[in-house]
Structure formats: structure tokens, C-alpha cells
Amino acid sequence: MKIAILSQDASLYSTRRLREAAEEKGHDVRVINYLRCYMNITSHNPTIVYNGKTLENFDAVIPRIGASRTFYGTAVVRQFEVMGVFSANESQAISRSRDKLRCLQILAREGIGLPVTGFAHATEDIDGLIDTVGGAPLVIKLLEGTQGLGVVLAETKPAARSVIEAFRGLEANILVQEYISEAKGADLRCFVVGGKVVAAMKRQGPPGEFRSNLHRGGSATGVKLTPEERSTAVRSAKAMGLRVAGVDLLRSNHGPVVMEVNSSPGLEGIERSTGVNVAGKIIDFISKNAKPGSGRDRIQY
Ligand code: ADP
Numbered sequence: 001m002k003i004a005i006l007s008q009d010a011s012l013y014s015t016r017r018l019r020e021a022a023e024e025k026g027h028d029v030r031v032i033n034y035l036r037c038y039m040n041i042t043s044h045n046p047t048i049v050y051n052g053k054t055l056e057n058f059d060a061v062i063p064r065i066g067a068s069r070t071f072y073g074t075a076v077v078r079q080f081e082v083m084g085v086f087s088a089n090e091s092q093a094i095s096r097s098r099d100k101l102r103c104l105q106i107l108a109r110e111g112i113g114l115p116v117t118g119f120a121h122a123t124e125d126i127d128g129l130i131d132t133v134g135g136a137p138l139v140i141k142l143l144e145g146t147q148g149l150g151v152v153l154a155e156t157k158p159a160a161r162s163v164i165e166a167f168r169g170l171e172a173n174i175l176v177q178e179y180i181s182e183a184k185g186a187d188l189r190c191f192v193v194g195g196k197v198v199a200a201m202k203r204q205g206p207p208g209e210f211r212s213n214l215h216r217g218g219s220a221t222g223v224k225l226t227p228e229e230r231s232t233a234v235r236s237a238k239a240m241g242l243r244v245a246g247v248d249l250l251r252s253n254h255g256p257v258v259m260e261v262n263s264s265p266g267l268e269g270i271e272r273s274t275g276v277n278v279a280g281k282i283i284d285f286i287s288k289n290a291k292p293g294s295g296r297d298r299i300q301y
Pocket of ligand 1: 186211
């Protein structure tokens with residue numbers, strides 16, 4: 001098969017591993033910097049041009065779209081879809097998952113466990129918002145944040161009030177969330193490929209840190225999931241329309257709760273901590289499923 005990996009940087013661990021895994025399995029693979037592509041969207045024969053040449057005859061693309069590049073990145077993925085090329089994740093599913101609020105609304109509709117969550121832009125009723133999630137301590141998140149930036153634990157109601165006021169002054173969209181203290185600074189990253197959890201790791205924040213993000217100094221170890229955690233991860237990926245997804249769960253007193261579903265989950269932490277060849281699983285899934293026009297997204301939200 002001829003596979004394109006859409007990535008800004010061929011030297012990134014995830015990009016390198018996907019390329020290696022595809023080559024090992026005998027595929028013809030190319031890394032394409034999607035930001036440098038341009039597209040002819042008007043013709044009967046839609047095209048994508050890269051480095052002065054039209055991209056042709058690809059069977060599948062693997063999008064690795066940076067969070068800050070969602071708009072242009074998903075446009076390039078969509079163009080491949082218009083050309084009938086199979087994508088490991090469809091453009092619509094990527095866009096959907098990039099909006100944290102939309103993601104939580106979709107999961108709630110499917111009856112998937114979530115931390116109690118409120119959403120606001122410029123409410124005057126700050127106390128009401130805080131009470132929605134059961135008062136302090138609570139977590140306040142900027143809707144546009146990634147890698148744990150813009151995620152604040154407010155231990156008291158006055159602290160929560162001032163953080164919310166500050167974010168309101170910045171005109172930011174915020175989520176407020178019940179604080180799952182029993183997770184003890186750890187979360188679970190479940191790596192789902194084609195409706196199965198292929199690997200899972202537990203990430204633990206450094207002492208005194210409630211955020212477990214590896215970028216914030218957290219450490220990762222392989223973990224065995226309970227059947228309930230496994231099915232929550234699989235259902236979450238399916239609800240979002242993602243074939244490849246990193247589903248982040250917290251172990252709460254009321255069962256697994258989902259924080260986020262990621263459409264370009266990193267491979268380094270999960271492969272190193274579990275020893276699973278996750279890149280190989282993604283390539284196997286693509287080679288089994290890549291048929292032109294297969295599996296169009298049917299999610300309504
Ligand atoms: P980001 O998308 O920026 O990584 P997250 O919403 O995933 O932000 O939050 C970062 C980390 O903070 C999570 O991995 C988790 O460890 C911790 N965290 C987030 N929300 C909660 C919560 N409601 N209760 C307890 N811990 C949380």
C-alpha cells in the first residue's frame with residue numbers, strides 16, 4: 001500500500017515509528033508536511049500539491065495534526081477524503097475531538113461516565129457555576145488548553161471565584177469540573193485502534209502535582225484495565241467517530257470517568273511504558289480496512 005503520514009516533522013517519535021512500522025510491513029510510505037500542501041478544491045479532479053508535485057495514488061493517510069493546526073490540517077485530510085483516500089481518522093472526527101466541550105457533550109449523550117462538568121463564557125453567576133459541580137475543591141480548565149496548561153485546581157471557593165473572574169476578564173471559554181481527588185494525581189491513557197484497546201498506561205504526576213501530563217513531569221507505567229475501563233475507552237472512541245484514539249480516564253469512586261479523547265495520541269509514552277508495538281497495530285488496522293470511501297462518519301454532532 002501507499003501510505004502518507006501527515007506530520008509537520010518527520011523526526012518526531014510518533015512519525016518515525018509509524019514510518020518504520022509501515023516500512024517493516026512492506027508498505028511504501030511518505031511523510032508529508034500538511035502545512036506545505038496546497039489544494040485545488042474546485043476541479044472535477046480534486047488535487048493536493050506538495051513540493052511542486054501533485055500527490056497521487058495514495059491508499060491511506062495517517063493524520064498527525066498538531067493541536068494548533070487543526071483548521072488547516074483537517075482541510076488537508078478532508079481533501080484526501082474527497083479524493084477517495086482512506087484516513088486513519090476522518091477529518092470530521094478530528095475536528096470534533098479537538099473541541100473539549102463538544103467532546104464531553106457527545107460522551108454525555110452516550111451515557112459515558114464523566115466528571116460533573118459545567119461550562120461558561122461570561123457568567124455573572126459564578127457561585128451558581130461553582131455549585132453546579134458541588135463546590136470546592138474543583139478544577140477549572142481553559143477550553144483551548146493542551147498538555148495540562150490552563151488546568152487549575154482551586155482548593156477553596158474564594159480561590160475558584162478569583163480564577164473564574166480572571167478567565168472571564170480574558171474572555172476565555174472555561175470548563176469547571178468536579179475534582180476527582182481519589183485519582184491521586186494519576187490518569188489512564190487507553191490507546192484504542194479499530195475498536196480495541198491495544199495498550200494502556202497509567203500516568204502519575206510528580207509529588208504535589210494533580211496533573212499527570214508527561215509534559216509536566218509525570219511518569220508512565222503499563223497498566224491492566226478493568227473490563228469497565230476497557231469498554232468505556234472503546235465506547236468513547238466510537239462515540240467520537242475515531243478509529244485511532246487516546247482516551248484519558250480517571251479512576252473515580254463512581255467508576256471510570258473520561259476527561260478527554262485525543263485524535264493524535266503520542267506513541268512514545270505508550271510504547272516505552274508498555275512495550276507494545278502500537279505503531280504496528282495502527283498499520284495493521286489500516287492495511288485491513290483501507291478501502292476507498294469506506295466507513296463514512298455517521299455521527300450527528
Ligand atoms: P490537557 O488536555 O491540557 O492535558 P486535561 O483536562 O487532560 O488537560 O487535564 C490535565 C491533567 O489534570 C489530567 O491528565 C489529570 O491528571 C488532571 N485532571 C484534569 N481534570 C481533573 C479532574 N476533574 N479531577 C482530577 N484531576 C484532573
